[in-house]
Amino acid sequence: xxxxxxxxxxxxxxxxxxxxxxxDDLEVLLIRRxxxxxxxxxxxxxxxxxxDESVDDAARRELSxxxxxxxxxxEQLYTFGDPGRDPRERVVTVAYYALVNLSxxxxxxxxxxxxxxxxxxxxxxxxxxxxxxxxxxxxxxxRGKVRYRPLGFELLPPKFTLGMLQRLYEKVLERPLxxxxxxxxxxxxxxxxxxxxxxxxxxxxxxxxxxxDKKRYRELEKEGFDFEL
Amino acid sequence: xxxxxxxxxxxxxxxxxxxxxxxDDLEVLLIRRxxxxxxxxxxxxxxxxxxDESVDDAARRELSxxxxxxxxxxEQLYTFGDPGRDPRERVVTVAYYALVNLSxxxxxxxxxxxxxxxxxxxxxxxxxxxxxxxxxxxxxxxRGKVRYRPLGFELLPPKFTLGMLQRLYEKVLERPLxxxxxxxxxxxxxxxxxxxxxxxxxxxxxxxxxxxDKKRYRELEKEGFDFEL
Numbered sequence: 001x002x003x004x005x006x007x008x009x010x011x012x013x014x015x016x017x018x019x020x021x022x023x024d025d026l027e028v029l030l031i032r033r034x035x036x037x038x039x040x041x042x043x044x045x046x047x048x049x050x051x052d053e054s055v056d057d058a059a060r061r062e063l064s065x066x067x068x069x070x071x072x073x074x075e076q077l078y079t080f081g082d083p084g085r086d087p088r089e090r091v092v093t094v095a096y097y098a099l100v101n102l103s104x105x106x107x108x109x110x111x112x113x114x115x116x117x118x119x120x121x122x123x124x125x126x127x128x129x130x131x132x133x134x135x136x137x138x139x140x141x142x143r144g145k146v147r148y149r150p151l152g153f154e155l156l157p158p159k160f161t162l163g164m165l166q167r168l169y170e171k172v173l174e175r176p177l178x179x180x181x182x183x184x185x186x187x188x189x190x191x192x193x194x195x196x197x198x199x200x201x202x203x204x205x206x207x208x209x210x211x212x213d214k215k216r217y218r219e220l221e222k223e224g225f226d227f228e229l
Numbered sequence: 230x231x232x233x234x235x236x237x238x239x240x241x242x243x244x245x246x247x248x249x250x251x252x253d254d255l256e257v258l259l260i261r262r263x264x265x266x267x268x269x270x271x272x273x274x275x276x277x278x279x280x281d282e283s284v285d286d287a288a289r290r291e292l293s294x295x296x297x298x299x300x301x302x303x304e305q306l307y308t309f310g311d312p313g314r315d316p317r318e319r320v321v322t323v324a325y326y327a328l329v330n331l332s333x334x335x336x337x338x339x340x341x342x343x344x345x346x347x348x349x350x351x352x353x354x355x356x357x358x359x360x361x362x363x364x365x366x367x368x369x370x371x372r373g374k375v376r377y378r379p380l381g382f383e384l385l386p387p388k389f390t391l392g393m394l395q396r397l398y399e400k401v402l403e404r405p406l407x408x409x410x411x412x413x414x415x416x417x418x419x420x421x422x423x424x425x426x427x428x429x430x431x432x433x434x435x436x437x438x439x440x441x442d443k444k445r446y447r448e449l450e451k452e453g454f455d456f457e458l
Contacts, residue, residue, distance in 0.1 A: 002233045008280035009238040012321055051237035051319050055310025079308045079323045081284025090280050092241055094308045094321075 010081075010090040014059040015046035015131065017077065017095065017138035018069065020102040021155040025120035026171040028135060029100075030127070031066055032115040037087045038128030042119070044135070046093065059096040067116055073099040073154040077138055085130045097138040099154035122174075146172050150191065150227050153212040161199060161207040162186065169229065185229060191217050239310075239319040243288040244275030244360065246306065246324065246367035247298065249331040250384040254349035255400040257364060258329075259356070260295055261344040266316045267357030271348070273364070275322065288325040296345055302328040302383040306367055314359045326367040328383035351403075375401050379420065379456050382441040390428055390436040391415065398458065414458060420446050 018029035030042040045066040049058040056076070063069050077095040085091065119125065121139060126132065146152045152168050166182050186192060193213045198206035217227070247258035259271040274295040278287040285305070292298050306324040314320065348354065350368060355361065375381045381397050382389075395411050415421060422442045427435035446456070 002235055003237045004231045004233045005238070005240075006231055007277070008232045009234070010241050010278060010280055011234075012239050012241060048236070049239060049310070049321070051239055052312055054312055055308060055321060058310075076307060078305060079284060081278070081287075081323065083281055083283055092278070092284060092323075094310065 008090075010092045012049045012055075013046055013091050013093040014049060014055060014062055015044040015093050015095050015134060016059055016063050016074070017044060017097040017135055018063070018067065018072075018100055019097065019121075019138070019142060019155065020100045020118060021168055021171060022102055022118070025122065026155075027102075027118040027120055028124065029067060029116060029118055030125075032117075033128055034114055041128040042117075042125050043128035044095075044131045045116075049094075055094050059094070063098060066114070069098065069100060072101075073151065077134070077141055080130055080134060082130070093134075095134045095138070097141065099142075099151060101155060101157055103157040142172055143174075146229070148226065148228055150212060150214075150217055152229075156212075159195060159197065159209040159211055161209060163207055165210075189227070189229075191220070191227075237319075239321045241278045241284075242275055242320050242322040243278060243284060243291055244273040244322050244324050244363060245288055245292050245303070246273060246326040246364055247292070247296065247301075247329055248326065248350075248367070248371060248384065249329045249347060250397055250400060251331055251347070254351065255384075256331075256347040256349055257353065258296060258345060258347055259354075261346075262357055263343055270357040271346075271354050272357035273324075273360045274345075278323075284323050288323070292327060295343070298327065298329060302380060306363070306370055309359055309363060311359070322363075324363045324367070326370065328371075328380060330384060330386055332386040372401055372403075375458070377455065377457055379441060379446055381458075385441075388424060388426065388438040388440055390438060392436055394439075411458075418456070418458075420449070420456075 020027050020029065029045065031045050033039055033041050033043050045063055047058075047062045047066070049055055053061065059074060063072070063074070074096055077097045079092060079094045081092040083090055085093075121135070124135065127135065146169065152165070152172065155168055156164055162183055165186065166177055166179065169182070170177055191213050192210040195209045195211055197209045199209065200206070249256050249258065258274065260274050262268055262270050262272050274292055276287075276291045276295070278284055282290065288303060292301075292303070303325055306326045308321060308323045310321040312319055314322070350364070353364065356364065375398065381394070381401065384397055385393055391412055394415060395406055395408065398411070399406055420442050421439040424438045424440055426438045428438065429435070
């Protein structure tokens with residue numbers, strides 16, 4: 001069945017920049033394209049919006065279909081609408097970014113058997129379409145937001161050490177942070193719950209584990225509290 | 230000529246939330262719809278994206294065609310993509326917000342002779358489609374951004390008094406600000422150029438005029454300076 005309209009319509013797609021944090025790096029999840037254009041090149045997971053689903057739902061569906069990722073933090077980033085961005089035809093894409101806790105979410109083989117892999121943001125290959133620009137904007141958004149919203153915690157396991165939290169901020173902001181100042185600032189917000197547990201299976205001295213107190217944050221937010229790190 | 234595709238495509242539109250500041254209020258520019266659906270209701274200026282123009286260009290074109298506004302500050306806000314947002318058919322809209330200096334830009338009669346009018350944000354009529362939600366998000370974005378980006382100046386004439394600047398912030402943030410603190414903060418940033426001129430044609434004592442030093446801001450921005458008001 002074909003669909004006919006009185007005026008030409010751009011195709012509408014979604015693309016997702018999925019960030020994860022491993023031991024060493026802030027990483028982005030990429031899919032290797034097997035079809036032209038850009039066959040063999042790495043690209044963001046994504047696809048076309050169906051006419052009966054919301055754009056948000058399309059992003060979640062594509063993420064799930066192409067990477068197996070389910071309930072993760074996902075937020076709209078920006079809509080990229082230059083006429084030349086896809087050599088086949090006019091495609092406007094609504095870009096999203098997702099934050100994934102790598103310890104909980106393994107990326108399974110994509111359903112259509114395409115190759116999926118994590119790349120350090122500091123060492124990305126040249127991407128298909130305008131996906132370089134989309135990743136650059138997602139990084140900028142993440143860098144800006146991580147300082148005044150508690151979304152960095154989405155990249156950590158539920159229980160984490162202060163060292164892990166500092167490393168997260170250092171990787172996202174791409175600069176070293178002073179340990180004493182960082183800890184003082186973090187703890188003074190009163191948003192971390194100190195647990196009666198320490199790290200397991202570590203070679204160095206096991207550090208104390210903490211949990212982000214989401215409920216307390218929501219309360220403070222209502223009172224006009226500004227998160228800032 | 231009709232256009233045929235193998236899959237159904239949503240229509241793609243743009244809508245613009247145009248903010249202006251008059252003597253009394255922060256205002257939004259609305260257009261009265263003459264066609265169904267929502268005939269007679271007020272709505273945001275906007276229209277469909279042409280297949281050969283960028284989404285940004287579509288927003289500028291629609292703004293110009295429907296309101297006569299040309300070179301104004303315009304930034305993408307968010308893409309609204311719920312399936313039910315237009316009762317006729319599936320329409321995804323990329324929303325923008327614009328900031329207008331009302332002293333320089335008169336809104337002319339819309340080219341298609343529809344009625345255009347400014348409404349105080351505190352006293353908006355019920356809008357067509359999901360435009361209420363779009364305006365609400367634009368206001369939230371403006372409130373957030375005005376504090377850490379110097380975009381409020383786009384709402385003022387090039388030469389303004391400190392009183393005008395304070396009133397702008399009070400109207401956008403919807404709360405009174407302490408005059409002494411505000412002036413101290415504003416002047417301490419070193420971004421305002423004090424002019425050798427005072428207000429003209431005012432009943433009260435004429436106040437000193439200032440100009441926002443865009444060049445100085447760009448220099449400071451490069452050095453990592455954070456605008457904050």
